[in-house]
Amino acid sequence: MAGPQQTPLVEVRRSTRRRRTVAAYREGERVVILMPSQFSRAEESAWIDKMLARLEAKESRGPRSDDALTARAGQLAARYFGDHGTAAVPAGVRWVSNQRGRWGSCSSDERTIRLSDRLRDMPAWVADYVLIHELAHLIEPNHGAAFWRLVGRYPKTERARGFLEGVAAVAGDAYAED
Numbered sequence: 001m002a003g004p005q006q007t008p009l010v011e012v013r014r015s016t017r018r019r020r021t022v023a024a025y026r027e028g029e030r031v032v033i034l035m036p037s038q039f040s041r042a043e044e045s046a047w048i049d050k051m052l053a054r055l056e057a058k059e060s061r062g063p064r065s066d067d068a069l070t071a072r073a074g075q076l077a078a079r080y081f082g083d084h085g086t087a088a089v090p091a092g093v094r095w096v097s098n099q100r101g102r103w104g105s106c107s108s109d110e111r112t113i114r115l116s117d118r119l120r121d122m123p124a125w126v127a128d129y130v131l132i133h134e135l136a137h138l139i140e141p142n143h144g145a146a147f148w149r150l151v152g153r154y155p156k157t158e159r160a161r162g163f164l165e166g167v168a169a170v171a172g173d174a175y176a177e178d
């Protein structure tokens with residue numbers, strides 16, 4: 001997730017079978033980086049920086065597919081609204097591109113949620129906020145005090161709302177969180 005991160009422990013594994021390809025993955029607390037054995041120390045150091053940045057970028061992105069988005073919504077519903085049983089678990093969540101003017105919307109009857117695909121390229125914690133907002137509508141349809149108390153359980157709510165206001169202002173759009 002976002003925020004200052006400590007430099008992870010890095011373990012470089014060199015392989016004579018690797019020619020040019022470098023790969024990185026997490027293994028517990030460590031990041032393992034596989035690289036060709038003939039790389040120089042300078043190349044090794046440059047690749048470590050590059051692969052850590054790439055890994056962090058990959059991990060900071062949110063769900064890409066509708067299935068991944070639905071799974072994420074289920075996780076968030078359990079984590080933040082678990083005390084409401086399955087009341088905040090949606091029937092389905094979809095990315096949509098025709099949602100001008102809205103970051104997200106929720107159909108209480110069908111219990112489905114749609115998110116603007118513009119959120120896909122924003123940090124994962126911003127899309128998570130919009131999901132939280134729409135999940136909370138499954139419990140509280142209106143924007144009353146009870147609704148905002150639910151939404152406020154997500155610790156990055158204020159930060160995400162500020163982020164989205166900023167994006168809308170830069171784009172000159174009137175975007176609303178519905």
Ligand SMILES: [Zn+2]
Pocket residue numbers: 133137143177178
């Ligand atoms: Zn709303």
